[in-house]
Amino acid sequence: xxxxxxxxKNLSKDFGHFRAVDNIxxxxxxxxIFGFLGPNGAGKTTTINILxxxxxxxxxxxxxxxxxxxxSPDEVRKSIGIIFQDPSLDERLTAYENLNFHxxxxxxxxxxxxxxxxxxxxxxxxxxxxxxxxxxxSGGMRRRLEIAxxxxxxxxxxxxxxxxxxLDPQTRQYIWDYLLNLSREEEITMFLTTHYMDxxxxxxxxxxIDYGKIIALDSPHQLKNEFSLGSLNEVFLRLTNHGIRDExxxxxxxxxxxxxxxxxx
Amino acid sequence: MDFDAIRMIWLRDLxxxxxxxxxxxxxxxxxxxxxxxxGTGLRAAFNxxxxxxxxxxxxxxxxxxxxxxxxxxxxxxxxxxEFGFLREILVAPIPRTSIVLGKTLSGSTVAFxxxxxxxxxxxxxxxxxxxxxxxxxxxLMFFVAFVCxxxxxxxxxxxxxxxxxxxxxNFVIMPMFFLSGAIFPxxxxxxxxxxxxxxxxxxxxxxxxxxxxLGIKTFPLHIDFLxxxxxxxxxxxxxxxxxxxRT
Numbered sequence: 001x002x003x004x005x006x007x008x009k010n011l012s013k014d015f016g017h018f019r020a021v022d023n024i025x026x027x028x029x030x031x032x033i034f035g036f037l038g039p040n041g042a043g044k045t046t047t048i049n050i051l052x053x054x055x056x057x058x059x060x061x062x063x064x065x066x067x068x069x070x071x072s073p074d075e076v077r078k079s080i081g082i083i084f085q086d087p088s089l090d091e092r093l094t095a096y097e098n099l100n101f102h103x104x105x106x107x108x109x110x111x112x113x114x115x116x117x118x119x120x121x122x123x124x125x126x127x128x129x130x131x132x133x134x135x136x137x138s139g140g141m142r143r144r145l146e147i148a149x150x151x152x153x154x155x156x157x158x159x160x161x162x163x164x165x166x167l168d169p170q171t172r173q174y175i176w177d178y179l180l181n182l183s184r185e186e187e188i189t190m191f192l193t194t195h196y197m198d199x200x201x202x203x204x205x206x207x208x209i210d211y212g213k214i215i216a217l218d219s220p221h222q223l224k225n226e227f228s229l230g231s232l233n234e235v236f237l238r239l240t241n242h243g244i245r246d247e248x249x250x251x252x253x254x255x256x257x258x259x260x261x262x263x264x265x
Numbered sequence: 266m267d268f269d270a271i272r273m274i275w276l277r278d279l280x281x282x283x284x285x286x287x288x289x290x291x292x293x294x295x296x297x298x299x300x301x302x303x304g305t306g307l308r309a310a311f312n313x314x315x316x317x318x319x320x321x322x323x324x325x326x327x328x329x330x331x332x333x334x335x336x337x338x339x340x341x342x343x344x345x346x347e348f349g350f351l352r353e354i355l356v357a358p359i360p361r362t363s364i365v366l367g368k369t370l371s372g373s374t375v376a377f378x379x380x381x382x383x384x385x386x387x388x389x390x391x392x393x394x395x396x397x398x399x400x401x402x403x404x405l406m407f408f409v410a411f412v413c414x415x416x417x418x419x420x421x422x423x424x425x426x427x428x429x430x431x432x433x434x435n436f437v438i439m440p441m442f443f444l445s446g447a448i449f450p451x452x453x454x455x456x457x458x459x460x461x462x463x464x465x466x467x468x469x470x471x472x473x474x475x476x477x478x479l480g481i482k483t484f485p486l487h488i489d490f491l492x493x494x495x496x497x498x499x500x501x502x503x504x505x506x507x508x509x510x511r512t
Contacts, residue, residue, distance in 0.1 A: 052356055056511045073511075077358040088349035092281050104273040105357040 003030045005157055005189045006051065011060035013046050013212075020046040022212035023060070028191055033183050035203030036193040037236065043212040044193035045085060048161050051191070052082050065156050078106075081150035085161040085193075087142055091135040095126060095145055098134060099152060106153040120148035124178070140171035147175070151182075160192040164199060176202050197233040206232070210240050270359035274367025275374070278341055282375050296330050296383040300390070316479060319390050324474035325447025327383045328467055331406065332413040332442060334376035336434045339417030342368060343430050361508040365418060365501060372414035373407055380406045392478060402477050409470035412493050415500035416466070422507035445471045446483065466496045 006028035013021040021043045028034040036044045049055040051062055053073040062069045065079040089098050096117060103113035121127040124144040134142065143163065150158055163179075164172040180202060182188060192203065200206045201220050208216040208223075216223060216239055223235050282288065300323075345351035354364060384402070387394055394402065420437065424430040444451075444458070445467035454462065462468050469489040476482045476489075 054352060054355060054511065074358045074360075077356060080356075082352075082356055084349065084352055086349045088353045090277065090281070090350050091348070092284055093277070097277075097280070101273055101277055102353070102357075105270050105354070105359050107269060107358075 004028065005030050005065055006034075006191060007061075007063040008047075008051075009061045011047070011050065011062055012058050013043075013050060013055065014058045020212050021050070021057075024209070024212070024214045025060075026207055026214060026217060028189060030189055031183065031187050032205065033179070033190045033192070033203045035200045035206040036191070036209055037195070037197070037200040037206050037232070038193075038209035039195055039240070042195075042209045044195075044209060045161055046212075047209075048082075048159050048191070048193055052080060052159055053077055078153075079156045080159060081153065081155035081157070082159045083143070083146045083150045083161065083163055085165065087146065089134050089142055089146060089149075092133065094131050094133055095121065095137075096130040098145065099149055102149050102152055108153060116152055120152050123151070124148045140167050140174075143167060143171070143175065147178070151188075154186075155188070157189045157191065160190065162194055163192055164194075164196065172199075197231060197236065200232050208236060208239055215239050267359045267363040270357070270363040271367040271370065274354070274364060275371040278338070278368070278371035279374060281341070282338070282371075292330075292334060292379050293382065295333065296326060296379070296386070299326050299329065300383065300386055316481070320392055320479060321450075322448050323387070323390065323392060324478050325442075325445065325471050327380050327406065327474055328409060328445065328447055328471045329442055330379045330383050331376045331410045331470070332438055332467060334379040335372050335410050335413035336417040336420075336438055338372035338375045339368070339414060339421040340427065340430055341371075342418065342421040343424055343427055346425070347427070355508075362505050364508055365504040368418055369411060369414045369501065369504070372417060373410040376410035376414060377407045380410065387478075394478065398477050402474070405473055405477065408493065409467075409474070412466055412470065412497045412500070415497050415504065418504045419500050419507065422504060441465050441467045444468065446475075447471050451483065466493055469493050 004027040006026075008027070009025050011021055011024050012019065024043075024047070036047065038044055046055065050057050051064055051069060053069050053076050056070060064076045067075040067079070069076050090101070093101070099117045099120065100113065103117065108116060117130075118127060121130055124147055126141060126145055126148065129137070129141070134145065137145065147160075147163075150160075160179075164175050167175070176199070179190060183190060192199070194200055203220065205217065205219050206223065207214045216235075218226070220232055223232065224230065227235050227238055229235050229238065300319075342351070345354065381403075384394075384406075416437070417434070420433055421430060424433060440461070442448075444462045444465045446462065447467070451459075451462050451468070469484060469492045472483050473486075473489045473493075476486070
């Protein structure tokens with residue numbers, strides 16, 4: 001149970017002159033809920049993209065479920081599920097069709113696929129909407145459908161990039177309860193990124209990341225103790241030590257601009 | 266070779282295409298416009314190689330619809346990238362070749378159906394197509410659609426905006442179409458234009474179609490076939506290379 005399912009060593013990623021991820025190292029244990037906490041532009045999404053084999057690192061090493069993301073991407077892909085920050089559902093298809101597509105490209109056999117679709121839709125409470133076109137879904141419903149989809153092929157590791165961003169408090173609570181429950185019942189490791197301090201509280205360990213560097217890594221409880229502060233928010237502000245960040249915007253924009261003009265992402 | 270992945274990618278694109286009413290309408294109006302207006306208007310004007318102009322351009326009109334539809338369908342790649350679905354595809358454990366093949370086949374299918382629509386006009390303009398010729402014609406139309414789609418995929422893979430794609434594809438489609446011998450015969454052209462004509466894959470596609478429909482040949486059969494095949498293989502390879510990139 002102490003097996004490390006994600007091992008990152010000296011990982012760096014440059015976009016031209018911009019260093020998005022700066023020599024980070026960490027490990028995630030099996031069945032752990034691990035969080036990357038940091039402001040926008042800190043390098044969270046870039047890190048997740050590297051771990052999900054969507055992006056190549058500039059240097060360093062990332063091993064996911066025992067496989068190197070650079071040399072064995074397909075093996076990595078089989079063992080992971082991802083819920084992206086930007087929605088990645090097909091709006092023109094129904095919920096059922098979206099899940100069916102996913103099932104096929106993850107090679108779930110036909111019979112199992114049908115049962116599994118029902119199972120995951122029930123889990124997120126969307127079975128009654130299975131034949132509705134996703135375009136008609138609210139933001140919360142879409143996020144729940146994405147979670148259902150990410151879990152369809154029973155991945156060992158679930159990556160969640162800002163899972164509750166833009167959602168109302170009820171849906172956020174629903175999702176956190178769901179994830180905590182999932183972590184207790186199945187043996188899924190969860191790696192999530194967030195800039196919400198309250199979301200980081202559900203993690204067993206949190207790495208605080210800023211400007212591409214990990215500046216703290218411990219359980220939320222320990223972090224608060226270490227700084228004798230009552231909330232992660234205060235810990236974070238103490239560690240990062242500045243007010244509104246102009247660089248944050250240009251860093252993020254710059255990154256966003258480059259990512260968009262790269263070829264295939 | 267992942268047949269499940271190829272089939273699913275092909276199927277999804279087709280479902281999306283046929284759910285889009287407006288696009289379906291557009292794909293019908295184009296051939297009508299070209300055939301009836303251009304062909305009818307110019308019919309009285311002149312004969313080419315002893316055949317009426319409407320008949321002469323018929324294979325070209327088929328080819329035109331094939332290439333336009335093929336290029337347009339590859340915009341789905343840009344669409345998927347912009348709206349995020351491409352990540353779902355890229356993050357799945359499927360070989361990149363299967364992704365490219367699935368996309369090429371779906372584009373070819375959609376283009377082929379548009380080509381069929383034009384073919385349906387043959388009796389209207391009084392072109393007779395004996396059954397055995399049809400058995401040759403249909404796979405050939407699909408093949409030409411396939412070649413055009415493979416080109417579209419390479420362009421789409423490197424484009425990041427819809428507008429950019431529109432500009433480039435018109436920049437590519439128009440010359441390809443005009444230089445293919447679809448609307449004017451390609452004998453006795455100036456030297457440089459001749460080179461462009463011979464590099465244009467659509468020239469061989471049109472020649473192939475015209476040979477079957479009207480019996481007019483410009484290039485030997487094996488040249489047509491070889492050029493188209495090599496062009497498709499090269500395009501597919503570039504496509505796979507692009508999809509393999511993770512920067």
